[in-house]
Amino acid sequence: MAKSACEICDLNASAELKKLGDISGKFDYTIALAGNPNTGKSTIFNALTGLKQHTGNWPGKTVTRAEGSFQFKDSKYKIIDLPGTYSLMSTSEDEEVARDFILFGRPDVTVVVVDSGRLERHLSLVVQIQEITNKVVVCLNLMDEAKRHGVEIDVRGLSRDLGVPVIPTSARNKEGISDLLVAIDQVATGKYIPEHKTISGISGESREAVQMVADKLLSIDADLPSPSWLAMRLIQQDSNIQTALVNQTLSAKVDSENIKETIDLANHYHEKLGFDYSDNVAGAIFAQVSKTVKSTVKTDTNQRAFRVDRMIDNVVTSKRFGFPIMLLMLGGILWLTIIGSNYPSSALSYLLLEELYPLLKGGADSLNFPWWLSGFLIDGVYLATAWVIAVMLPPMAIFFPLFTLLEDFGYLPRVAFNLDRLFKGAGAHGKQALTMSMGFGCNAAGVVATRIINSPREKLIAIITNNFSLCNGRWPTQILMASIFIGALVPSYLSHTVSTLAVVGIVVLGIGFTFFTSWMLSKTMLKGQASFFTLELPPYRPPRILQTIYTSLIDRTLIVLWRAIVFAAPAGAIIWLICNISIGDKSIALWTIHGLDPIGLFLGLNGVILLAYIVAIPANEIVIPTVLMLTAMVLGDASIGEGAGVMFEVSDGEIANILHMAGWTTLTGINLMLFSLLHNPCSTTIYTIYKETNSAKWTAVASLLPILFGVIVCFVVAQIWYLLT
Amino acid sequence: MKLSNLAIGEKAIIQGIERGCPAEVHQRFLDLGFVHGAEIHIHNISPLKDPVAYSIYNTIISLRREDAERVLVTLAN
Structure with missing residues (x-):
């Protein structure tokens, strides 16, 4: 059947998007998704694949590589969500994963997601990626936010300047996704060939060094891809690149013999130029980006949004209100969880234990089950599982969405900011404040959350100490014991208060153990320098309530519940x-x-x-x-x-x-x-x-x-x- | 002067990273935009005085005091 003009038009894109989730199979093209932390990369990923990766207003969500797939027009695409990175120059694991995938994985298109409101910073990653590959599509995400902040971007001018397709989107509202698909398709199929670009303006000796090493590489193999990037990495003594060259992974013409001289030369420059080299390269990248931004972006000098953020920060991180607000928030969430889960918990236990249980028992009797079989299956397996569901599901279904809303809004990084001084004293990382709070919901979820801590030593400390946060599963034990044994010690009009205080005391003791154990570990088994601490405080964003409830239910509650059932x-x-x-x-x-x-x-x-x-x-x-x-x-x-x-x-x-x-x-x-x-x-x-x-x-x-x-x-x-x- | 000595309300221009700084940390600073010529000012200070959040290239990045001491700046006019 003939297709209508509209159906085959390149602009009718979303009609042709088939989200394939994470199914595997053969693919025509591979797409890499790169970007700074906190740019909505995961939201783009979800919009394309239909997967529901949790996205939070929190830098560094995607630590392990997520993969998904989709079909667009006649091609099947595999898409890889790389870890969010500020740059590709560092030795950190995230950046290594990202840059090695772009270089060695040879994706057909690399989509770089940038925050439209903060191009001065985010384009520096684009410039670095362009040094590795020309097959780049820039996704100007968070356009709605940028507009609200009074940022005006000349998209065509920017595209001309960068030499690649530039597509404005606001993924949260599903805007611009179809244009992005068209651009991906055009670059993947070769209908649009983006320009080759290299970093300009590296000064003096550093430029000469890159030039010399690149020339040497080209003299061995004139077709070597991205020679100046390889040269830059060699001067930085990137061992992955050295190995790849020696092992002939990058080119059959290069071998351990003929590359030796090049590596020696690069090492020589490394010694000679030292820090000046990295200063020059980074300086050149930022200077180049500044020039581009100056000619294509108009910013409202008033910066109203920044002022609003600062106003909020001046309250929630102030000396007077910072800590009380934090306690109020956490206490409020815990209170809502405990009070709010009473009703659904008793409803569930009525349903599962009082209604379904006798039915099952009766059913087993009428089927003439021997007593031991019905006992084993129904009194043993069923009852324990039902109990766990009834007691566990409601509090988690309340705690996690509430916690996630705070995360989405951008408040949680401020908690880490407020508490970092205390954690530093214990040799730990400020972000441990978050994983600790998460532990009050569920320790397993708290342990997973430690992924946001990027230094291994501090991450281990956070993992080992998470169990000292009293999780939801232990609250009922505490409350029951406190009311039976401690509340009973005082006159009845005081018993409620006293037993509540006893439970709070246990929580505080747990926090004490968290700090003590962190300190102890950092003095003994996990000795080491406190690693470099940087924490981005992301802009406040209005939380998306329904979506948050949905993803936090799927992502945290159900997964944890499932694991608990499997064990229960x-x-x-x-x-x-x-x-x-x-x-x-x-x-x-x-x-x-x-x-x-x-x-x-x-x-x-x-x-x-x-x-x-x-x-x-x-x-x-x-x-x-x-x-x-x-x-x-x-x-x-x-x-x-x-x-x-x-x-x-x-x-x-x-x-x-x-x-x-x-x-x-x-x-x-x-x-x-x-x-x-x-x-x-x-x-x-x-x-x-x-x-x-x-x-x-x-x-x-x-x-x-x-x-x-x-x-x-x-x-x-x-x-x-x-x-x- | 050092970034850690910057007062609230002052604007500064980054001169560079102190030379004694470990190579990895030096590179992290550069990645975050702490390059020669970048403008920086204090966004706010945490309740216990440390860390301090700085605004640089339209992003708010907080640093601990000992790390901010490694960044050399001059006051802008």
């Missing part, structure tokens, strides 16, 4: 089995509890608590139900509970009765609170730590250190208690 189901099975398999006259659980009791009492706890913490490694949420179930079993009173291995729910008052009957004292309550703060991370977090650090050693340190603290602290408290009573 087998835990349920194990809990049921140890309660129902007997050796001699006692179940395995009872044997273990009796065996652990002496150690437990020594620590001011008991065997039930220790066993509960062993079997509930998958999720802190099931500690209390497991403790209750095991306690009922130990008491052996058939009127309490639902039977061996079956978790059950009763009111707080009844819980208090059961625990008192089992001989719990105020000390048990206090030490359970302490132990709940100071014990190994849940298995989801341990797994996440392993994935982030890729090291069994650091995973072991992060898992065992808190337990060591817990044992010491509980022991000391118990001994003091025994002395005084």
